[in-house]
Amino acid sequence: MSKGSRKKKISIPLIVLVLAIIGIVVLLHSATAPYIEAEKKMEDVTSNEAEYSSLIDWDYWLSVNPDIIGWIVVPGTAIDYPIVQASSDDPTFYLTHDVYKDYNIYGCPYVDAGCEGLDDLSPIIYGHHMINDTMFSDFSNMTDNDYAEKHSSIYLHTPDNNTTILNVTGARVINASTTQRIGGFSNVKAMQQHFAEELKKAPMVRGEITENTERVFTFVTCSYTMFRNERTLVYGTLEGQQ
Secondary structure (H helix, E strand, C coil), X not given: CCHHHHHHHHHHHHHHHHHHHHXXXXXXXXXXXXXXXHHHHHCCCXXXXXXXXXXXXXXXXXXXXXXXXXXXXXXXXXXXXXXXXXXXXXXXXXXXXXXXXXXXXXXXXXXXXXXXXXXCCCCEEECCECCCCCECHHHHHCCCHHHHHHCCEEEEEECCCEEEEEEEEEEEEEECCCCCCCCCCCCHHHHHHHXXXXXXXXXXXXXXXXXXXXXXXXXXXXXXCXXXXXXXXXXXXXXXXX
């Protein structure tokens, strides 16, 4: 056998290896490129942890998207985003579209279409748990008592320059395949009774539901701990004057 033919046999595995490496690189780029592009687009969507609603340029953001009904900030976390109201005609639109209404895997935090906006007795607000710890990812840490204690205030700003400060009262993880009734209450008493029972199931509890509890907000994001398909529910309460 000639040296030339021996070289050809040796080079074939090398070519296959190089092609395999190139294929892996291409696949990795294809998999991560949408996330990188989406992340860059969301970098400017921030209020810089504004403590007051008046610090947000509402005229600008409402011109961007009139579906915006508020802004959520949890100091000390990455949660600092506009909140939109999902339409009953397309309730999951913002699951895959950003605040600019463009397709985006990051989506945009949105209020459940069945709620009466942020004025509902028990608003339900959804947000993604992204692999780079953005969007609502930090809410998945709220089942830890120390973490919840350090990030116990949720600021909700509205375009009329009002700010509501919620207290993180509890958090739990549920199997998303089970049916959970967490909204649609006809009166305050029914809402209070429901969430008082929910807190009994929560591993992290910082307070309680009382007759003084005016509203309970439920913030929902994906988690990856106990079930194949699970959600973390974080309860933020608004207390009235005693």
